[in-house]
Amino acid sequence: MTSNHSTLWRLGRTIFALAITSIIPAIALAQGAPPAQGGPPAGGPPAGGAAAGMAAMKAPFTPFHIIGNIYYVGSTGLSCYLITTPAGNILLDTGYPDMASQIEGNIKTLGFKLEDTKILINSHAHIDHGGGMGELKTATGGQLIAMAEDAPYFESGGHNDVLFGDRNLFPPVHVDRVIHDGDTVTLGGTTLTAHLTPGHTPGNTTWTMVAQDKGKSYNVVFFGIVTPFPNTNLAGTPAYPNMGADWAKTMKVLPTLPCDVFLGSNAAFYDMAKKHDALMQSADPNPFIDPAGCKAFVDRGEATYQKLLTNPPPAGGPGMGGPPAGGAPGAGGPPPTR
Numbered sequence: 490m491t492s493n494h495s496t497l498w499r500l501g502r503t504i505f506a507l508a509i510t511s512i513i514p515a516i517a518l519a520q521g522a523p524p525a526q527g528g529p530p531a532g533g534p535p536a537g538g539a540a541a542g543m544a545a546m547k548a549p550f551t552p553f554h555i556i557g558n559i560y561y562v563g564s565t566g567l568s569c570y571l572i573t574t575p576a577g578n579i580l581l582d583t584g585y586p587d588m589a590s591q592i593e594g595n596i597k598t599l600g601f602k603l604e605d606t607k608i609l610i611n612s613h614a615h616i617d618h619g620g621g622m623g624e625l626k627t628a629t630g631g632q633l634i635a636m637a638e639d640a641p642y643f644e645s646g647g648h649n650d651v652l653f654g655d656r657n658l659f660p661p662v663h664v665d666r667v668i669h670d671g672d673t674v675t676l677g678g679t680t681l682t683a684h685l686t687p688g689h690t691p692g693n694t695t696w697t698m699v700a701q702d703k704g705k706s707y708n709v710v711f712f713g714i715v716t717p718f719p720n721t722n723l724a725g726t727p728a729y730p731n732m733g734a735d736w737a738k739t740m741k742v743l744p745t746l747p748c749d750v751f752l753g754s755n756a757a758f759y760d761m762a763k764k765h766d767a768l769m770q771s772a773d774p775n776p777f778i779d780p781a782g783c784k785a786f787v788d789r790g791e792a793t794y795q796k797l798l799t800n801p802p803p804a805g806g807p808g809m810g811g812p813p814a815g816g817a818p819g820a821g822g823p824p825p826t827r
Contacts (some may be wrong), residue, residue: 490714491663496505500509506630510607510639517643517773518695529717532698538585539619539805541603545565545566546564546565546566546567546587546617546709546801547564547565547566547567547584547585547587547591547800548565548566548756549564549565549591549600550564550756550762551565551768552564552595552596552598552817553769554599555570555643555706555750555752555768555777556700556709556775556777556778557700557701557702557703557709558572558573558679558701558709558753559571559572559574559700559709559750560572560573560599561756561761561765562580562592562595562596562599563582563584563692563756564584564588564591564756564789564793565584565593565756565757566757567588567618567754567756567827568581568582568752568753568755568756569581569584569592569595569757570582570593570594570600570711570752570760571585571601572698573601574676574677574678574679574682575677575678576607576676576677576678577580577605577606577607577608577676577677578605578606578607578608578673578676579606579607579608579609579610579679579681580592580596580606580610580625580631581610581611581612581711582611582612582619582698582754582757583609583611583620583624583625583633584617584618584620584621585616585620585621585659586616586620586621586623586624586660587621587630589619589621589624589625592621593606593625593628595740595817596691599641603629603688604629604630605629605707606625606629606630606631607629607631607632607676608631608632608634608674609622609626609629609631609632609633609634610633610634610635610674610681610683610694610696611633611635611694611714611716612688612693612694612695612696612711612712612714612754613639613641613689613692613693613714613754614640614642614643614646614647614650614691614692614703615647615650615657615695616657616658616659618754619643619704620647620659620661621659621660621662622643622662623659623660623783626662628664628683632665633644633662633663633664633665633666633670634665634666634667634669634674635664635666635667635668635692635698635788636667636668636669636683636685636692636693636694636758637667637668637669637704638687638690638691638692639691639692639693639694640664640667640684640692640819642660642661642690643661643663644662644663644664644665645661646658646659646660646661646662649728650690651690651691651726651729651732652689652690652715652728652729654728660759666737668683669685670683670684670685671683671684671685671734674807679698680698680699681696681697682696682697682698683695684696684697684702684742684744684746685742686712686713686715686738686743687735687736687738687739688714688715688717688721688732688736688739689713689714689715689717689733691731691735692713693713693714693731693739693763694713695710695711695712695713695715695742695743695746696710696711697709697710697711697746697747699752700735700759702775707749707750708746708748708749709748709749709750709752709779710745710746710748710751710752710783711749711752711753711754712751712752712758712786713753714752714754714755715739715743715790716789716793716794717736717790717793717797719780719793719796719797719802720796720802721736721802722801722802723736723797723798723801724801726766727748732735734821736794740791740794743787743791744791748780748783748784748818749778749779749780750777750778750779751777751782751783751786752777753767753786755800758786759777759779759782759786762784763776764776764777769781775804826827
């Protein structure tokens with residue numbers, strides 16, 4: 490493992506642990522918190538540690554082949570994937586709006602043409618995972634497909650988001666095809682299935698597919714954000730009254746998904762940098778084949794959820810799945826993991 494990647498891996502492990510267990514969820518640093526004392530005004534730039542955390546998440550990462558027809562084209566912290574087929578390619582997630590050129594460059598570095606990207610899909614409609622959809626759609630000419638519950642947020646550029654209101658707007662983009670739980674997206678012999686795993690957003694989506702690699706078939710899971718933050722109010726909020734029911738649905742769905750290859754919307758979720766370095770050293774079997782890691786990830790999310798059921802956050806708190814009071818941008822802490 491290189492020194493730089495070793496450092497990134499250790500950082501990623503810290504980020505992931507804090508995202509699941511800390512009192513101040515790292516989500517605040519990238520998306521901005523609901524208004525709290527000491528935070529910048531709505532729409533203002535992130536301050537102090539928040540800006541550093543955001544930069545760390547956006548830092549470039551060399552694109553690489555993961556397994557089968559799946560390639561990594563994201564940043565150090567925010568995962569984006571190119572799924573290639575004989576009929577064109579599928580792009581899953583885009584990162585922040587200002588990451589679009591980075592993602593485009595990564596696709597080209599791997600030897601693929603932007604215009605061969607025929608379909609764009611997403612994990613959820615937040616600025617750090619889908620903010621670049623407008624630019625990438627224009628650059629590729631591809632069609633955007635989104636879950637019905639999140640499609641309005643892409644169309645409005647994040648307006649009236651159930652967690653963040655108008656604090657994290659991004660360029661609006663037209664959704665060409667609206668899908669529902671269990672629908673499929675097929676191109677060139679590859680089929681992805683969309684599983685509605687709501688809670689983080691109403692349309693948060695976990696995608697599955699089967700990859701062929703070295704004569705074997707592997708069940709691949711691309712998790713969205715599927716763990717509630719420690720201060721999530723499962724009783725719901727005025728903006729998201731069905732939050733509790735949505736998280737309950739997600740917890741039921743996750744254990745049913747066959748998982749050999751464990752991927753996700755954030756690199757730290759699945760130790761991307763560590764597995765990348767092992768892969769570059771010709772590790773056999775492929776380190777991204779990790780059913781045990783997948784199960785552990787799901788189990789940790791379930792444990793967090795059960796703790797929220799038995800020990801809900803204090804009444805009158807933010808209750809939005811974002812940071813508690815005092816966790817505004819600039820409060821310092823690890824880079825964001827959402």
